[in-house]
Amino acid sequence: MELDIVSLSRLQFAMTALYHFLFVPLTLGLSIILAIMETVYVMTDRPIWKEMTKFWGTLFGINFVLGVATGITMEFQFGMNWSYYSHYVGDIFGAPLAIEGLMAFFLEATFVGLFFFGWDRMSKRGHLAATWAVAAGSNLSALWILIANGWMQNPVGSVFNPATMRMEVASFYEVLFNPVAQAKFVHTVSAGYVTASIFVLGVSSWYVLKGRHIALAKRSMAVAASFGLLSSLSVVVLGDESGYLTTEHQRMKLASIEGMWETEPAPASFTLLGFPNQEARETHHIIQIPWALGLIATRSLDTPIPGIRELVERAQARVRNGIIAYDALQQIRAARGAENVPASVREAFEANGNNLGYAFLLLRHTDDPRKATDAQIEAAAWDLVPPVAPLFWSFRVMVGLGFYFIALLATFFLLSAWQKLDRYRFLLWMAVFSIPLPWIAAEAGWIVAEVGRQPWIIEGMLPTAVAVSSLGITQVLLTLCGFIIIYSVLFVIEMTLMVRAIRKGPPPEADLVGPAPLPNVAPMRGILPAE
Structure with missing residues (x-):
């Protein structure tokens, strides 16, 4: 990678986003699992389910705090490092982020406090409502962020204003119900649910292997x-939908994921x-695998899929049309008034x-796109090809791990139904060593989504190379080093707190499995269930 301001x-x-995404999936999934566990507690009145909720809630809290700290930094980067991008699309991109902060994040943050400090101050049902509100806030937060990201992948409901050189909202309904954003949301949150499930399964398996907190671990x-x-299972289904939408809106990404140079x-x-x-x-x-891509990408057996070379040839025509738009834009801006x-x-x-964005691709090769040569137009078209090998292998790592998770979770589901969760130690060890794998799959998916969009920061409209701030290399390099140092310290703190909490485990009373004792009622053999 060249040492320039864009790179x-x-x-x-990328570093801050990848690090932040270490916390997001676990937060999304654990919030739902906590709500499920507390629901069982309220329905059965068994103390063990309350202690389970508290124990996993402690791990959720550690993860939540670090996720908030790293997420705030990312939003400030849009103004620090990507100021032209913020100017260009602030009217559209800023709205979902503002709604996320004002509605989802504050909802989540408020009820997180009630979750941790309201056990003895609220009724059971009141506290349960707070826990479900935490889960709803976490998922709503993801929804609005992915609406913003989905718009970058498929910029619908917007128009370009040549007078202000900005994108403006034409239909917020289209932005909100962007099919790419909706598919990304359900796929991402489902992946988060899998991450939390593997985490809980692995930690619980470790307890069973160590002979500790068996009742809590098995439940x-x-x-x-x-x-x-x-x-x-939903990740696979929703991933198929994402693949279909990629065929419609991001064909170069699909061709690169497949390493498909010819049609x-x-x-x-x-x-x-x-x-x-x-x-x-x-x-x-x-x-x-014959026919498989046709079924996934086009849901048909009679539709060819264009390869990279054909897409580059099509792009050259769009670059030439973009030059016409660029020339007209310069004349519009030079004129004093629309009349x-x-x-x-x-x-x-x-x-x-x-096609204006395709003309902007030429700014990497010439100061004035209107003077571009045929060779420069061809080079700009080939710039549309993202790094193929990283996309190719990241996608296959993500998909391969996805099918592994199905097999692992299905096995433990059957063992749970047969009440044989502690029977096979090698499976328990597999669950323990599988804990980091969902994060690898999630990061690989992020690479597929974001690297696959290059060279666009907004698909088809604004290249990444022209969206950066007017900063010096030294400034960006210093902040990059600062982030690496601070985030490394935070990572060490996170892992230390999580490992310490897991080793300590829940309190001894967490092994109580029966219902809360009834006042003035002696247990009667054969009537009250023995556990």
């Missing part, structure tokens, strides 16, 4: 296996394994304005 700004945002494993299995005739085959070579512009030693703009110029911009 350093991208590296800084936690049963909840995690049931909830996690449903979530892992794949119908019915398109899915590349199971291969070795992409971006310099040679080909993929070696391919192993394919001074010739009708032919307005018509030229309206006809080609959706």
Whole structure:
């Protein structure tokens, strides 16, 4: 990577985003699991379910605090490192983030306090309502953030104003119900549910292996296996929907994920394994599954899927049309008032304005896109190809781990149903060693989504290279080093607190499994259940 302002700004945002995303999936999933456990407690009045909720709630709290600390930093980066981006799309992108902060985050933060400090100050049902509010706030927060991110992937409901050089909202309804955003939301939160389920399953398996807190561990494993299995199956279904939408809106990303340089005739085959070579512009030693890609990407057997070379050829035409739009834009801005703009110029911009972003790609090769040569136009079109190998392997790591989670959670679901959770020690050890795998899958998915969008910061409209702030390399490099140091310290604190809480475990009374004793009623053998 070249040491320039764009690369350093991208590296800084990528580092902070990847680190922040270590906390998001666990927060999303644990909030729902806590609500499920407390619901069982309120319904059964068994103390063990209350202690389970408190114990896993402690781990949730540690994770939540670190997630908030790292998430706030990311939002400030839009103004610090991506000021032109903020100017260009602030009217649209800022709205979901503001709603997330004012509605979802404050809802979540308020009820988190009630969750931790309201056990002895609220009724059971009141506290349960607070716990479900925490879960709702966590997921609403993810919804609004992914609406903003989904708009970057598929910028619907917006128009470009040449007078202000800004994107403006044309339909907030379209922004809100953007199909890409909705698919990303349900896919992401389901992945978070799987992450928390594997975490609870692994920690509980460790307790069983150590012979500690068996009653709590087995019940936690049963909840995690049931909830996690449903979530892992939904991840696959919703991932299929994301693949279908990618075919519609981000064809270059799909072709790069497949390492597909040539157009794949119908019915398109899915590349199971291969070795992409971006310099040679080909993929070696391919192993394919016939028809699979056609079914996933087009839901048909008669639709070909364009390869990278064909998409680059199409892009050259869009770059040329973008130059027309760029020339019209300069004339519009030079005119003093809309009444001074010739009708032919307005018509030229309206006809080609959706290709303006492709002209901006030329700014990497020339100061004036209107003077671009054929070679520069071709180079700009090839800039649309993201890093193929990282996308190719990240996608396969994510998918492979997804199917592994289904198998693991299904196995423990059956063991729970058969009451044999402590029978097979090698499976318990598999669960323990599987704890970090959901995070690897989540980070791989983030790479697929964000690296696959390059070179766009807004798909088809604004290249990443022209969205950065006017900062010096030294400034960005210093802040990058500062973030690395601070985040490393926070990571050590996070892991220390989590490991310490797990080793300490729940209090001894957490092993109580029976219902709360009834006043003035002696237990009667054969009538009250013995546990």
